[in-house]
Each structure stands twice: as C-alpha cells, then as structure tokens.
Amino acid sequence: MKFNRELVKGSIVLLAAFGVFNAMNFVYHFSMARILSLENYGKLAALFSIIYILTILTEAVQVVITKYTANAKNEGKVKNILKRSLAKGALLALSLTLVYALASLALYKKLKIELSLMLLNGAFIFFAILSPITRGVLQGQKRFFSLGTNMALEGVLKVLLGIALVFAGLQVYGAIGGVIFAALLAFAFSFAQLKNVLRAKEKRARVSDIYSYSLSALVALFAILTFFSLDVIIAKAIFPPQTAGAYSIASILSKIIFWGTAPIGKAMFPLTSNENSKKEKRKTLLNAFAFVLVCSLAALIAFSLLPGFIVKIFSGKSLPGASQILPLLGISMTLLSLTNLYLLYKLSQGKVKGVFFLPFLLIIQIVLLYNPAHTLASYAKSAAFSSALFAIGTLALVKISSRN
Template identity: 20%
Template sequence: MKLTNLSGKYITPERIFMFSALFVNAGNYIYNLALGRLLGPKEFADAAILITFLLVLSFLAMTFQLVTAKYAVLFENNVFINFLGLLTKYTFLIGVMLGVLIIVFSKNLQNIFNTSTSNMFVYFGLGVPIYFLMSINRGVFQGYKKFDQLSITYQSEMLSRLIITLTLLYFIKVQSSILVAIGILISFVFGMFPFKIKRIPIKKIVLSSEHKRVVLKFFLLTAFYECTQIIINNSDILLVKHYFDSYQAGLYASLALIGRVVYFVAWMFVMLLLPTVVKKEKERQPHAGVLLKYVGYISLLSLAIVTGSYLFPELVVKIMFGKAYISIAPLLWKYALATSVFAISNVFAYYFLSIDRYVPVILSALLGVAQVVLIIWFHDSLDQVVLVQIIAMMLLLLVQLLFFSSYILKKRNTVKQ
C-alpha cells in the first residue's frame, strides 16, 4: 500500500511527460546529428532547410494546439464538442491551403534558399494538413492533462522520423533532401496516434457568438505570437542560407541545432504551464509561482549548457557533428546564450497569453522584426550574426521582466485596496 502511494506521489503524468519530452528531444537531436554526420556540411544545408521548415510548421500548428488546450479547460460538454468540430474543420482547410501554396511555389522556394531540388518542398507540403490535425489532437490531450497519451504522440513522431529517414538514406540512392522530406511526411502520420478527436458532430456545428468572439480573439493573438516565434527562432538560419554559401550555411545550421537544446527543452515546461495557469485563473487562484518555478528550471539548465559550451566548445562539436564542423566551435557558447535568453523570455510570453495579457506578444513581435533587420544590416561574418541575436534577445527578456514586474505590482495594489 505504501509502495502504491509512493508510486502515485512521485510517478505523476506530468513527470512522465517531462521524461518523455527529454527522450523526444534527445531523439530529435540524434536525428539532426546523424544527418549532419551522414551528409556533410554542403548536403546538410538542404536538410537543415527542411528541419527549419518543420520548426516553422510546428510554430504555426502550436496556435491550434494551444487554442484547443485552453478551451478544453474552459469549455465543457457540448460546447467543447462543437468548438472542437469547428476548429478541426477550419484547421484542415487552412492546412490544405498552406500545403498547396508550398507545392505551387516549390520552384520559387528552391531559388530563394539555393536548394538542390524543389521536390523536397512538394513532399513537405503534402504533410502540412496532417500535421495541423495532429496538433488539434495533441491540444485535447494537453488541455485534459492526459500527458501520458500526449507523450506517445510525440514519441511516435520522433521515432518514426528517425528510423524511417535513416533507413531510406542507407538503402535508397536518391537525392538526400528528398528522402529527408519523405521521412518527415511519414512521421506526421505516425504522430497522429493515439487519436482522440472522435466525438465531432456530423450535423451543422453551432457555437454561440460570444464563444466565437473569445476564441477568435485568442486564436488571432496566439497566431500572431507564433509568427513572432517563427521570425525569432528561424530567420537567422534562413537569412544565413541566403547570404552565405552552402558550406558556411551548413556550419551555421549545425551551430543552431546544438545551441537550441535549451529552447527545445523549454517547450516541455510550456506544455505543462498553460493548462495549469488557465485552470488557476479560471478558479481565481494565484499562479505567478507556477511561472517562476519553470523559469527557475530553465535558467539553471541554460546556465549549465552555456557554461559547458564555453569551457568545452571543440569537444561538444566533435562529439555531436565531427571534425568537419570544428570551425564553428568558438561561436557555440554565444549562440547558446542567445537561445537561452530567448527560451526564458518565451516562458513569460506564454504565461501572459494563458491569462489573456497580450502586450508581451506585441513586444516579442517588435524584437523579432528588430532581429531580422539587424541581421540584414550586419552579416559580414557568422560571428556578427550571432552577436546581433544576443543583443535582440537580451532586450526582449528585459522588456518581459519589466512587464511582469508591473503586472505583479498592479495585482498587489488591487489586493490591498
């Protein structure tokens, strides 16, 4: 009996999800590292574009996931079923339209990003509607705090992509970027399981005007914020691919993949943060402590990674990508610092999104645009590209901290009155 109690106390769904997220992140890193070693800097530059497109897609899809998760907490019974049916319908339509656009403009994308083939974008475009539906499914699990099933969807996607892509590259002698794109497409199908979206009304879906209004407002603001995430988190790789040759772009892509480990782990805490904060806000309970707990975890992790990158940069690069990428080692700790600061400020932003405070979203957008402008102006070297990102992310964290301090002071003054 005591053993059962201890098991229930320490092996919670949240902790299972945390360990699962670490496993998934590790798997994604193995996938990236394996591609880097197998393909070499030049071919890896094309694969890195696909990986970047996948990250961009994940940010867009996160809009649907977060909207689903939030209203899984706030809406109940038939209201939620109707909401889910309506959102699924529009999500699929948006996915189809975006996928068609990618396929139609695949040749243009090839020219913009200097890739060896346009077919890689065609296969990627085919998977967009599936990925968006997958995100709705994950949003249901997240909102209901079914973290064990949420973990399985992420594991299915990661493991299938890793195994299928490496198998294709080993056995089939076709252009590597096409095989990587096919592996990504197939992994989206595996990521759909377990499938939760079953109770969708077949008849005409009805949602009240008030519910439509609040959902649309949150959806648009979340979509706007995810677009700022795309700009901040991916513009550097795309701009480097545009301004530098394939070899330099491949080196920079490896740097980005190593340095972003903090950011990927931070997503795990965002998944746990949102439903908890929304529930506490609904019940009028204090929730700033939840934010500070997760910020503390990410700050400690960031400190460890930046320190390790500063002390042992060449060792890290050799272990992860090999000697062909060693010239990028001096930039590793700087890029890890920029990403760490971004990851911390990102948690603040999602916290405020959860409680319908939208000023941080606008602040993030302004700093995201500033980062792009800075890279366009200052790109004489990869070192300069990283430096301007550190400056932009430091400013972003500063304004997020100032807004949080102002918010806490206002709440305390309201309680006193």
C-alpha cells in the same frame, strides 16, 4: 519556494517524453549530419527552419485548443470542440499548402534548394495543422502521459524512417519524407488515445472569443518561432554552403535548450489557465521559470566547457567556427526560452494586446543579421544581441499594453 505538485508531476512526465522526442530529434540530426554532405545538411537545416516557421500554426492551434479544452466541463463538449476544430483545420491546412507551394517558386533559387524538395517540405503543413488539435485536447485534459507518448512515437518513427529512406538513396528527400510519414502515423494514433472523447455524447461547446484569442496566440507564437528560425535561413542566404552548414550545426545544437525546456511551458499552461487565485498563478509561473533556468544553465555550462567535443560528437567533423559560437548561441536560446515561457503564461490568462507589436521586433533581427560582410563570430554575436533585444522588447510591450 513551495513547488506546485501538478506542475512538477506534469513537467516530469513531459520532460521525460520530450526527452525521448528531443533525443530522437538529436539522433535524427546527428545521423543526417554524418550521412549527408555538409552542403546537403545545410539544405536540410534550412528546410527545417522553414518547418519551424510553419509550426507557428502548430503551436498556436495547440495553445488555443488546450485553453478551451481545459475550460470545458465534460467530454461531450470536448468532442464538439475536437470535431469543429478538425473540420476547420483541414480547410486551413489545404489553403496554406497551396500558399506555400506558390511561395516556393520565389524562394528556391535564393535558398539554393531544388524546387521539388521545397514542395515536398510543404507536405508537412497538413499534419502541422491537424496534429496539434488532437494533442491540444490531450494537453487541455492534463493527460500528459498520453501527449508525451504521442510525441515520443513521432520522434522514434522520424529517426527510423528518415535514416531508412536516406540509406535507400533518397538523400535529403528521404530525410524530409521520414518526417512527413512519422507525423502522419502519430496523428492517426492520437485518435486511439482519444477514444473516450470520441465515444462521448456530443454537446455544443461555447467558444466565445475563440477567433480573437486565436489571433493573439498566433501573433505571439509567430513572433517567437519566426525569431527562432530566421538565423539559419538568413545564414543560408548570405554565407557560402560550407560556412552556412557549419553555422547550422551550432544553431541546431543551441536549440536543444529551447526544445528541451518547452515541456515546462506545456505543463504550466493548463494549470495557470484553470487556477483562480492570482497568487497561485504567479507561484506556478515562478516555479516554471526556475525549472527553465536550471535546465538552460546546465546546457550552457556544457556548451562552454566542451564546445569542440559536442560539435565533433554531433557532426563527426572538426568545425572550429561552429565550436567557437556554440556558447553564444546557447545564451541566445536561453533568453528566447524564458521569453517564450512568459508569453505562454500571459496567453493562459487570455488575450494579450501587446503581442500585436511583437512582429516589429523581427525587423531588428533581420537588420542585425542580414549583412553579407558578417563572419561566423560576428553573426553569432548579432544573433545573441537580437535575442536580448527581443526579450526586453517583449516584456516592455506586454507590460505597457496591459496597463492601458
């Protein structure tokens, strides 16, 4: 198989940058798992799962901005896309922050998390909406080094600020506060990276079908990222704090596969958006699929051979239950990573009709997981089975819809 050079180059740059970002994310959780009590780390993991659901919009916005930036002919039009998107994004961010605050009133008791902590977590929404706009422009212009630098900066700041605030005595509040400040500073830095666009003479850009395309992207990423996050949230609701904390450790580790292979899809997206030949697009997809599979298999081998060692190194605790389920959760994340890549490829081609049925697949996940009689082992088996059903269901729905 002949590899696409732009995909390889972009993937290597983003893999390196995401490697830093994910390494910092690992260091962050590694530190928090050791500094915080198991119960408090369970709270932090649940809050992060909510953040992951909120970042559905982050990914959707970045996908949309990337596609339209990739199709823009000059920087004047890119500037127009950037300005219009930031104005509308700010209004959306404020509205969603209010909605989240109201939802927190109903959720905090069920999740056994302080209301003030839930509300602080909601402050992340504002930058979760605006940051992907500037990053989407960088990605759409294939400025992978600048995009990677911005994300790596956020990762490093999150670790430094988070640890500093926790040691200052703020506990989970400090851990979340570090995430918020890091996002703010990285967003501010992105404007310096876009100085050429900001200095360009603005030209009106045609963004026909952007709303219908945005809806298609939003629904697809809602399904993927909600599926990605629900397991920890449901575990927090049905298990005692210690058991939920142990599951959170294994789940966070398994999700290294998803986030670790995400740069491959990000490098692929602007390439398959621009390529005219269907044959070239398919080749780029197969290249990306092979990259994801190789990276995932490497992680699965490590999870299978050294689960206890990995859990002990990560958490500083001996957690046999978490070690037992780690390989199974790794398989679950591999399936989800491949499904995510396929959906990104279809979105790079335009609107995808079948995605509007994907949220119904989440019902299957909830039915399989929300059972108070679950043990850790049976819960992990249900999580892996639901991932397989989600992958098969996604492929079937998109294929069937594309024929109609």
